[in-house]
Amino acid sequence: MSEKKKPSAPQIPPPSDDExxxxxxxxxxxxxxxxxxxxxxxxxxxxxxxxxxxxxxxHNLTNPVIAIFAQRDPATDDPNADDLYPxxxxxxxxxxxxxxxxxYSLILQGLTRIRFDSLTQSAPYMRARITRVETATTEDxxxxxxxxxxxxxxxxxxxxxxxxxxxAGSIIDSIQAPGALADVVAANLDAPVxxxxxxxxxxxxxERIRKVLKLLTRQLxxxxxxxxxxxxxKEEMGKNQREYVLRQQLKAIKEELGEDEGxxxxxxxxxxxxxxxxxxxxxxxxxxxxLKRLRSMQVGSAEYTVVRTYLDWILDLPWxxxxxxxxxxxxxxxxxxxDHYGLDKVKKRIVEYLAVRKLKKDKxxxxxxxxxxxxVGKTSLGRSIARALGRKFVRVSLGGVHDEAAIRGHRxxxxxxxxxxxxxxxxxxxxxxxxxxMDEVDKIGHDFRGDPSAALLEVLDPEQNNTFADHYLEIxxxxxxxxxxxxxxxxxxxxxxxxxxxxxxxxxxxxRREKLAIARQHLIPKQLEEHGLSPEQLTITDEAxxxxxxxxxxxxxxxxxxxxxxxxxxxxxxxVAEGDSTARVIKSEDDLREFLGPIKHTSEVAERTEExxxxxxxxxxxxxxxxLFIEVTRMFxxxxxxxxxxxxxxxxxxxxxxxxxxxxxxxxxxxxKDFLEKSDIHIHIPAGAMPKDGPSAGITxxxxxxxxxxxxRVRHDVAMTGEISLRGRVLPIGGVKEKTLAAHRAGIxxxxxxxxxxxxxxxxxxxxxxxxxxxxxxxxDDVLEAGLERMxxxxxxxxxxxxxxxxxxSTN
Numbered sequence: 001m002s003e004k005k006k007p008s009a010p011q012i013p014p015p016s017d018d019e020x021x022x023x024x025x026x027x028x029x030x031x032x033x034x035x036x037x038x039x040x041x042x043x044x045x046x047x048x049x050x051x052x053x054x055x056x057x058x059h060n061l062t063n064p065v066i067a068i069f070a071q072r073d074p075a076t077d078d079p080n081a082d083d084l085y086p087x088x089x090x091x092x093x094x095x096x097x098x099x100x101x102x103x104y105s106l107i108l109q110g111l112t113r114i115r116f117d118s119l120t121q122s123a124p125y126m127r128a129r130i131t132r133v134e135t136a137t138t139e140d141x142x143x144x145x146x147x148x149x150x151x152x153x154x155x156x157x158x159x160x161x162x163x164x165x166x167x168a169g170s171i172i173d174s175i176q177a178p179g180a181l182a183d184v185v186a187a188n189l190d191a192p193v194x195x196x197x198x199x200x201x202x203x204x205x206x207e208r209i210r211k212v213l214k215l216l217t218r219q220l221x222x223x224x225x226x227x228x229x230x231x232x233x234k235e236e237m238g239k240n241q242r243e244y245v246l247r248q249q250l251k252a253i254k255e256e257l258g259e260d261e262g263x264x265x266x267x268x269x270x271x272x273x274x275x276x277x278x279x280x281x282x283x284x285x286x287x288x289x290x291l292k293r294l295r296s297m298q299v300g301s302a303e304y305t306v307v308r309t310y311l312d313w314i315l316d317l318p319w320x321x322x323x324x325x326x327x328x329x330x331x332x333x334x335x336x337x338x339d340h341y342g343l344d345k346v347k348k349r350i351v352e353y354l355a356v357r358k359l360k361k362d363k364x365x366x367x368x369x370x371x372x373x374x375x376v377g378k379t380s381l382g383r384s385i386a387r388a389l390g391r392k393f394v395r396v397s398l399g400g401v402h403d404e405a406a407i408r409g410h411r412x413x414x415x416x417x418x419x420x421x422x423x424x425x426x427x428x429x430x431x432x433x434x435x436x437x438m439d440e441v442d443k444i445g446h447d448f449r450g451d452p453s454a455a456l457l458e459v460l461d462p463e464q465n466n467t468f469a470d471h472y473l474e475i476x477x478x479x480x481x482x483x484x485x486x487x488x489x490x491x492x493x494x495x496x497x498x499x500x501x502x503x504x505x506x507x508x509x510x511x512r513r514e515k516l517a518i519a520r521q522h523l524i525p526k527q528l529e530e531h532g533l534s535p536e537q538l539t540i541t542d543e544a545x546x547x548x549x550x551x552x553x554x555x556x557x558x559x560x561x562x563x564x565x566x567x568x569x570x571x572x573x574x575x576v577a578e579g580d581s582t583a584r585v586i587k588s589e590d591d592l593r594e595f596l597g598p599i600k601h602t603s604e605v606a607e608r609t610e611e612x613x614x615x616x617x618x619x620x621x622x623x624x625x626x627x628l629f630i631e632v633t634r635m636f637x638x639x640x641x642x643x644x645x646x647x648x649x650x651x652x653x654x655x656x657x658x659x660x661x662x663x664x665x666x667x668x669x670x671x672x673k674d675f676l677e678k679s680d681i682h683i684h685i686p687a688g689a690m691p692k693d694g695p696s697a698g699i700t701x702x703x704x705x706x707x708x709x710x711x712x713r714v715r716h717d718v719a720m721t722g723e724i725s726l727r728g729r730v731l732p733i734g735g736v737k738e739k740t741l742a743a744h745r746a747g748i749x750x751x752x753x754x755x756x757x758x759x760x761x762x763x764x765x766x767x768x769x770x771x772x773x774x775x776x777x778x779x780x781d782d783v784l785e786a787g788l789e790r791m792x793x794x795x796x797x798x799x800x801x802x803x804x805x806x807x808x809x810s811t812n
Contacts, residue, residue: 189215317423329355343507385485423470571594617629620735644684658699701724721752
């Protein structure tokens with residue numbers, strides 16, 4: 001056991017100075033978790049060996065006085081002088097009661113402050129030399145004012161603490177001395193030992209009252225807050241009880257009048273819905289069990305609302321209802337062609353699925369992923385597929401979703417829990433076989449709340465999604481009849497396990513002719529209707545549309561084209577609204593400039609390639625193909641190569657490989673062998689704010705370097721792409737279709753491609769293949785021959801070396 005303070009006893013007036021008589025050497029009783037103040041009477045339990053020895057020593061003395069010091073660390077069992085606070089209290093032992101266990105209970109009365117000077121004895125108990133700390137009497141106005149404030153706050157605290165005895169307020173009023181009042185209040189404060197130790201060490205009365213007043217005010221604020229919280233709780237409970245009584249009375253009145261069957265009728269309606277819902281066996285069992293629970297609950301309870309909402313979700317979901325697929329393949333083709341121009345690969349896949357469904361009725365829905373740049377019609381294609389098949393359409397945007405619960409829902413233990421977006425979408429569709437579009441699947445995030453893409457693994461797996469488990473429902477739900485269509489701009493951010501579950505259909509972008517057809521068939525009629533104009537009031541010719549495509553937009557899709565067409569139509573709408581009813585025909589650049597301003601895009605190819613050291617390359621980006629210019633210059637230096645334009649590591653390595661090949665074969669192209677001894681080469685790719693990487697610019701950098709060093713310009717109508725090796729081989733690259741479309745948009749006439757990419761040309765639209773000349777190259781010499789205005793002439797030293805090699809007899 002340890003010395004612990006029991007609840008404080010009622011205060012008695014402090015003894016007079018005549019009554020406080022003791023020497024300067026006293027037995028020391030360390031106490032834990034408490035501080036004894038002068039004037040306070042408090043009980044303590046004594047159980048430690050030294051403390052029991054002290055009590056037995058002084059027990060038989062008349063009015064024994066001992067020194068009470070608080071311990072700094074209550075965990076110390078055998079404290080020494082350093083473990084005690086320096087200021088304590090001399091105390092008279094009013095009563096000592098021995099228990100059967102050998103421990104004592106003491107009642108102590110605090111007499112006066114004392115200071116611990118030195119230890120005079122440590123066994124069998126502690127004794128110490130002490131000094132009485134005298135407190136000066138303070139009777140000025142400030143002390144009286146502080147005492148009055150302390151008395152008022154103490155009375156407020158007493159009123160808020162019903163567990164205190166009633167006479168506590170009278171005791172406070174009876175103490176007139178400010179110092180004694182501060183000690184009595186401090187003794188009863190609910191404060192840590194450290195703060196109380198500071199109070200007993202504070203000798204100056206006014207400073208002590210301020211400290212006590214600060215702690216007491218804090219306790220008063222806590223008590224007021226507790227009172228407010230208790231009042232709110234009682235008010236809420238009273239409101240709930242009142243509402244319950246009123247509901248019971250209302251129920252009784254309605255039953256008496258025969259107007260309503262009450263909640264029982266509502267629950268009977270739920271039971272009828274369950275019977276008619278044709279639920280699967282597991283869902284039916286859960287619904288009946290929850291209905292049984294609902295019958296035993298009070299209507300006003302929170303749990304009643306939770307269970308009722310859960311039952312509504314089960315019954316509102318489609319479990320068996322399916323729409324009939326449109327099996328007329330020609331009609332499906334017509335609808336798809338009506339909504340979208342081109343996109344033959346996607347349309348072919350939909351027709352194939354429908355043909356298989358016609359032959360095998362229980363065929364599971366496909367899981368498609370449409371990947372392509374913005375504005376090519378991926379999202380609208382999903383709606384068109386649903387219309388063609390005669391199915392309901394549901395769209396969920398996954399861009400920025402970073403919580404697994406968005407897919408699987410929250411468990412019902414959470415307040416306001418709901419199913420995930422999959423189940424919500426199924427409820428919205430009302431059928432088990434909608435076309436379910438998951439937009440922006442490449443932009444899913446993840447954090448400490450889980451990874452939504454991992455939750456999609458079950459949704460998009462045909463072998464698992466017939467038992468999809470939502471956290472809210474906790475009932476297997478069959479998604480196998482759903483046709484899932486995901487969309488993405490790029491494939492790289494999609495996790496490999498998720499990517500593996502989807503059938504990827506790439507939509508690379510539109511040609512000029514396709515954009516023209518889309519504008520004529522879809523965009524212009526749609527914008528005319530949205531702006532309240534008729535075809536008779538405004539005609540936009542094909543020439544004008546081609547001008548917009550060429551000089552006002554530069555994109556893989558048609559979003560910017562649609563916005564630009566809308567700008568023209570809005571300009572005409574303003575004229576019509578002002579009273580100008582003249583029919584307008586937009587057919588030339590001058591007509592467009594009135595509404596769109598000066599042209600925004602011009603072909604830089606001819607201008608850029610007027611000088612040597614500039615070549616046109618082709619690049620793949622997430623928004624389609626782009627052309628890029630490789631610029632090379634030479635300056636006085638020490639043989640270094642500088643690369644700028646925010647290039648990635650792979651592209652830098654391609655530049656080094658190109659330069660190494662040029663240095664190895666310099667004389668072959670008529671370049672001095674020592675061209676780099678007193679020169680630096682600087683390779684720059686403009687648009688420095690855009691990061692660039694990949695090996696496909698290798699032959700372009702090689703051609704630009706040779707052009708600079710030989711003085712032969714690169715043909716302005718040529719663009720090229722391909723990786724270069726140190727042996728002068730041209731290696732295959734990716735993104736051929738996107739790159740050739742970019743070249744076509746930029747007005748390029750000849751495209752140099754690696755020979756091993758020949759098969760990829762089949763994916764390039766026929767219109768582009770007809771308008772571009774493709775040169776397939778396998779060596780860098782082929783590149784120079786097709787890309788430069790003329791082939792560089794080798795040096796005489798190189799020709800002599802070749803002649804010498806040819807003159808040598810061959811050996812077998």
